[in-house]
Amino acid sequence: MPHKTIILKHTKFSLIAAFFGLMSLQTIAQKVKIDGVAVVVGKNIVLDSDIAKFKQEIELRSEGKVTITDCEMLEELMQQKLLAHHAIIDSVTITDSEISNRVDKSIQFFTQQYGSVDKVIKAYGFNDLDDLKKELSSVQKENILIEKEQQKITEKVDVTPEEVRLYYNGLKENGELPDFPAEIELAQIVINAEPSKEENDRILAKLNEIKKELEAGANFKMKAIINSADPGVTQNGGRYTVTKESNFIKEFKEMAFTLDVGQVSKPFKSTFGYHLMQLHEVKGNTRIASHILMQPEIPDSKLKVIKEKAEKLIQDIKDGKITFEEAVKKHSQDDDTKNNGGLIINPSTGESKFDLTRMDPAFYARVSDLKKGEYTDVFYDENRGGDKMFKFILMRDRTDTHTADLVEDYVKIQQLALQKKKEETVEKWAKEKIVDTYIKLGADRSKCTFKRNWKKKANK
Known part of the structure; x- marks a missing residue:
């Protein structure tokens, strides 16, 4: 449909720019x-x-919605390089922590794709983690330069309500109004199933027993394979390469940098359970350590009691004995949502709205048929740390798929109008800067037809 195409066209620059971080990593890594x-x-x-x-x-990541020729792609790449070049000229500053944070996020992304950092290193042919980080740092430095230069160029750009109205009317007159997907807003109440003190004590006693055996010369890898709840233990024996920038939990990294070589730690707790760690090697800022993870068990009888508690609570809410907001404050045990009425924040956007078409399939199946004000049944869940819980979810708000409406969707239309104006501002800036920038096109590329005057100084 044409209105979908026009929105992609208007945001083409930002869409391409959004891909640069990930694609550049792959380009260099390969x-x-x-x-x-x-x-x-x-x-x-x-x-x-x-x-x-x-x-x-x-083309792959836009699912075929954006197609681009070689010459168009080259022009977009030149635009990025022009921004990076002038960011240096304009003395745009970048801190080491900014680069480090980006590198960590990149490694986390690739690790999720491949299952482990070691598999990422192997897949892309790097020597080790330091080699990978060196390449990623170079890429992310340029990405940040590009972003900051673009922000500098557009920092004073804004749109008035009249500009938003004119933008909307222009789309409407041309039959190019976008369809906005169904969005929902969710809230939850979570009741945790906590292990008993006796069970925690049992785990600690077992880990202390293993600690004595290790200190007496027992093989750590074998102890880990037999006892550890770490899902990666069968592949790596619980052995990991740890740096201060690694995506390990705080307690894990702190312990790795506290121990002496050969030392076995006391049992320590994290959100994943209880750990035992031994440090094997120190290589500069890198530690090679192994750990055993043990998680307290919760009997089915206790899980049944927790579920019944959650089911009684949701019935009390439906019967009007307590409001949902009151129940959240009094009973919910989820730290992320307890203090904001149970509202669930979309981790991808940082906002409270979820696009139904982009939700996790299992989560989608649970909430997709709910109407505003309806609840899911009580269901069992676990987090990354293995914590067990029962929860139920309220559909706080829901907007079905619809053609853009100026009143109902004003904020979204305002964002589209602002993005278009920013693109036009960067476009104007680029035309001016091309004149004063050294540009040399390869012979095969000089035949391209460009929107901007890239050939002005080409091949001189």
Whole structure:
């Protein structure tokens, strides 16, 4: 439908820019054969191989909604390089912590895709974690430069209500109003199933027993395989490479940097359970350590009691004996939602709205048929740390798929209008900066037809 296409067109620059972080990582990580320089912008280069990979990635990740020619892709890449080049000229500053945070997020993303950092390193042909981080740091430094330069260019750009209205009317007159997907707002009450003191004591006693055996010379790997609840233990024997930037939990990293080589820790607690750790090697800022994870068990009889408590609570809410908000404050044990009326925040956006078409399939199946004000049944759940709980969810608000409406969707239309105006501002900036920037196109690329005057100084 044309209105869907026009929105993609208006946000094409931002869509392509959003892919650069991930695609650039893959481009560098794959260590492909350099097959020629397509263009030089300032001191930055674009390889011929970059164009094909970036183009393919955009088409793949937009599910075919955005198609782009080689010449269009080259122009977008040149735009990014132009921003990076002038960020340096404009003395845009970047802190080491900004780069480090981006690198950590990148590694976390790839780790989720491949299952472990070691598999990422192997898949992309790096020597070790430090080698991977070095390459990622270079990529993310440029990405941040691009973002900050773009923010600098558009920092004073805003749209008035009249501009929003004109933007909306323009789309409406041309039959190009977008369809906005169904969105929902959810709230929850969570009741945890806590292990008994006796069970915690049993786990601690077992770990202390294993600690004595290890100190007497027992093999850590065998003890881990037999006793550890870490799902990766069968592959790595509980052995990990740890840095202060690693995506391990705080308690795990702190212990790894506290121990001496060969030392076995006392049992320590994290959100995942109770751990025992032994440090094997120290390599600069890297620690090689193994751990055993044990999680307290909760009997079915106790789980049944917790479920019945949750079921009574939801019935009391439906019967009007207590409001949902009162029940959240009095009974919910989820730290993230207890103090905001049980409202669940979308981790992808930081907002309270969820796009139904982009939800986890299991979560979607649970809430997709609810109407506003309805509840799910009480259901069992576990978090990453293995904590067991029962919960139920309230559909606080719901908006079904619909064509954009100026009143109902004003904020979204305002964001689209603002994005378009920012793109136009960057476009104007680029046209001016191209004149004063060294640009050299490869012979094969000089035949391209560009929207901007990239050929002005080309091949001189």
